[in-house]
Amino acid sequence: MKPVLELKNLQTQFETRSGIVRAVDGVSYHVNHGETLGVVGESGCGKSVTSLSVLRLIPNPPGKIVGGSVMFEGEDLTQVPDHLIRNIRGKEISMIFQEPMTSLNPMMTVGNQISEPLIRHLGLSKKDALDRAREMLDLVQIPDSKSWLSGYPHQMSGGMRQRVMIAMALACDPKVLIADEPTTALDVTIQGQILILIKELQEKLGTAVIMITHDLGVVAEVADRVVVMYAGRKVEEADIHTLFERPRHPYTVRLMTAIPRLDRIAAANGAPERLTEIPGTVPLLSELRSGCAFFDRCAFASEQCGKEAPVLEEKSRGHWAACWNEAPFQ
Amino acid sequence: MTVTPSPSMIEGSASKNGWTLFKESFQHFLASRLNRFSFGLTVCLLLLIVIAPFIAIYPYDEVNPALGLSPPSWAHPMGTDQAGRDVFSRVIYGARTSLSIGLVTVLFGLLTGVTIGAVSGYLGGWVDEIIMRIVEIFMSIPGIVIALALVSVLGPSLPSIVLALSIRRITQFARVARGSVLSVKSEDYVTACHAIGMSNLRIIFVHILPNCIGPIIVLASVLLGNVILTESTLSFLGMGIQEPTPSWGTMIAKGNEYLTFAPWISVFPGLFLFLTMIAFNLLGDGLRDHLDPRGGSVV
Numbered sequence: 001m002k003p004v005l006e007l008k009n010l011q012t013q014f015e016t017r018s019g020i021v022r023a024v025d026g027v028s029y030h031v032n033h034g035e036t037l038g039v040v041g042e043s044g045c046g047k048s049v050t051s052l053s054v055l056r057l058i059p060n061p062p063g064k065i066v067g068g069s070v071m072f073e074g075e076d077l078t079q080v081p082d083h084l085i086r087n088i089r090g091k092e093i094s095m096i097f098q099e100p101m102t103s104l105n106p107m108m109t110v111g112n113q114i115s116e117p118l119i120r121h122l123g124l125s126k127k128d129a130l131d132r133a134r135e136m137l138d139l140v141q142i143p144d145s146k147s148w149l150s151g152y153p154h155q156m157s158g159g160m161r162q163r164v165m166i167a168m169a170l171a172c173d174p175k176v177l178i179a180d181e182p183t184t185a186l187d188v189t190i191q192g193q194i195l196i197l198i199k200e201l202q203e204k205l206g207t208a209v210i211m212i213t214h215d216l217g218v219v220a221e222v223a224d225r226v227v228v229m230y231a232g233r234k235v236e237e238a239d240i241h242t243l244f245e246r247p248r249h250p251y252t253v254r255l256m257t258a259i260p261r262l263d264r265i266a267a268a269n270g271a272p273e274r275l276t277e278i279p280g281t282v283p284l285l286s287e288l289r290s291g292c293a294f295f296d297r298c299a300f301a302s303e304q305c306g307k308e309a310p311v312l313e314e315k316s317r318g319h320w321a322a323c324w325n326e327a328p329f330q
Numbered sequence: 331m332t333v334t335p336s337p338s339m340i341e342g343s344a345s346k347n348g349w350t351l352f353k354e355s356f357q358h359f360l361a362s363r364l365n366r367f368s369f370g371l372t373v374c375l376l377l378l379i380v381i382a383p384f385i386a387i388y389p390y391d392e393v394n395p396a397l398g399l400s401p402p403s404w405a406h407p408m409g410t411d412q413a414g415r416d417v418f419s420r421v422i423y424g425a426r427t428s429l430s431i432g433l434v435t436v437l438f439g440l441l442t443g444v445t446i447g448a449v450s451g452y453l454g455g456w457v458d459e460i461i462m463r464i465v466e467i468f469m470s471i472p473g474i475v476i477a478l479a480l481v482s483v484l485g486p487s488l489p490s491i492v493l494a495l496s497i498r499r500i501t502q503f504a505r506v507a508r509g510s511v512l513s514v515k516s517e518d519y520v521t522a523c524h525a526i527g528m529s530n531l532r533i534i535f536v537h538i539l540p541n542c543i544g545p546i547i548v549l550a551s552v553l554l555g556n557v558i559l560t561e562s563t564l565s566f567l568g569m570g571i572q573e574p575t576p577s578w579g580t581m582i583a584k585g586n587e588y589l590t591f592a593p594w595i596s597v598f599p600g601l602f603l604f605l606t607m608i609a610f611n612l613l614g615d616g617l618r619d620h621l622d623p624r625g626g627s628v629v
Contacts, residue, residue: 055524057525061455085527087527089524090525090526094525094526095525097518099518102517102518102519103518103519103522105519105537105540105541106519106541107540107623108540116523120527120528121527152623152624154623154624165522168526
């Protein structure tokens with residue numbers, strides 16, 4: 001299958017007082033038509049910056065895309081002129097953000113906000129756009145959609161606002177939807193509802209979804225394929241089943257053991273099992289060492305790991321990992 | 331949980347035209363007693379501009395030396411000034427000059443200054459640096475000096491006085507607008523606007539500026555009184571509105587000499603200036619709260 005969106009060796013840097021920060025350091029991934037790609041990693045590993053780079057939404061200065069390409073429909077999005085990328089944003093590729101509470105303009109009615117991309121990209125009249133906005137509200141299952149058109153964001157709950165964001169993002173029927181931690185700010189029940197909604201709409205509209213999250217539970221729920229990022233690089237990529245059954249990168253393994261599991265709590269005579277965490281913190285991206293970025297926190301690190309950064313190689317079919325260790329972990 | 335929309339909201343805007351919406355919004359605005367007061371007072375003052383010839387008892391420039399400095403009486407409700415001109419008539423006509431100078435100057439300063447400040451804050455970088463340094467240069471020179479210089483070059487006509495007084499307001503509006511834009515432009519919804527492909531102009535004027543309106547309205551209502559007073563300083567120095575055309579500022583300034591034994595010359599135009607400032611400040615406050623859909627008094 002031909003990928004809809006393909007990132008090749010993307011590099012994004014930030015110039016700061018303490019030096020150049022390579023927030024995204026040669027990341028490549030692709031997403032196919034109708035597929036959901038999960039991008040996982042802890043805070044500050046560059047997953048959001050990668051997705052913002054796709055639409056060139058990195059504030060410049062201080063940020064800058066310095067290398068690589070983002071291929072979409074035969075064009076490199078890092079190179080196209082500004083007015084063309086504006087035609088792609090929201091129409092071909094759209095985004096949902098982490099904070100539904102602050103991602104809507106408080107001074108504008110919900111109906112007008114959903115209409116904006118419709119008027120901008122599809123050239124609809126105000127009236128037609130409002131009609132379509134109402135359909136979108138129905139689609140994202142907001143009850144009483146007609147009256148909500150004239151409602152303001154502050155009258156809505158977080159879950160409803162995220163539904164509005166989804167309605168806005170999908171209004172122009174985009175080919176790719178980038179969801180940047182869409183459920184992080186929501187409580188667990190609403191989280192589940194929003195994930196199911198995204199999944200349903202994806203099946204209905206055939207949109208490719210890039211789901212960025214730090215929550216492996218979310219990934220397990222929705223993703224077909226997963227990319228694990230650490231310190232601005234891709235460290236592992238596999239389809240969802242392979243990743244959970246045979247993770248090949250120690251970081252992925254540690255992430256999985258750090259998830260609390262109900263079936264393990266009562267393992268040892270009713271005494272709860274201790275949750276293992278990953279020791280240490282993510283290294284500062286401006287002070288990366290020469291070897292593997294995970295070296296200081298890795299239990300399996302060898303001498304080679306400290307000297308040479310591991311290269312990404314295909315361990316089994318479709319399963320890529322950047323680790324010198326050959327044997328799979330248990 | 332889903333929030334049920336309030337009844338007024340359920341009726342919805344989709345089915346209503348702009349006029350009905352405006353009417354409803356206006357009725358809501360007038361529901362507050364303070365808003366009714368400030369709105370009523372403002373309307374009365376603006377009405378003065380139109381109907382001045384009908385309520386002024388005497389022509390504003392009718393000199394009557396025999397009656398000079400006479401205290402308020404039935405014939406002259408606010409007394410007369412040193413030349414025997416009726417203070418009441420002059421105050422009424424003075425509303426024309428003072429209010430129009432104040433309103434036009436503030437409006438001009440607001441439109442220009444807010445545009446400059448918004449563009450500067452939004453674009454940032456070297457554009458911002460250059461624009462703000464120029465603004466600071468103008469701010470470092472006392473406003474009255476700039477105004478004097480301009481009026482002496484252009485001559486003391488109404489347009490040149492408005493222009494002279496505007497320069498200072500432009501810098502003030504520019505700084506306030508820039509500050510608000512700086513804080514609003516990093517909001518998530520602005521990033522969201524970029525992400526749906528909106529142009530910079532639309533983002534600035536449709537999405538950012540309405541969210542900066544609070545401090546700008548407050549500044550405008552404060553500056554209105556300030557402009558009327560500065561005009562009087564210009565007049566005092568002979569560079570403002572020329573006699574015999576009355577303006578409140580000039581009347582207050584001229585009446586100064588007689589303050590101890592004929593206070594009415596200054597007190598009455600001062601009272602009107604005070605009422606104007608109260609009216610516009612309260613109106614500004616009320617508008618700011620009213621325009622915020624969250625309904626609070628958040629600035």
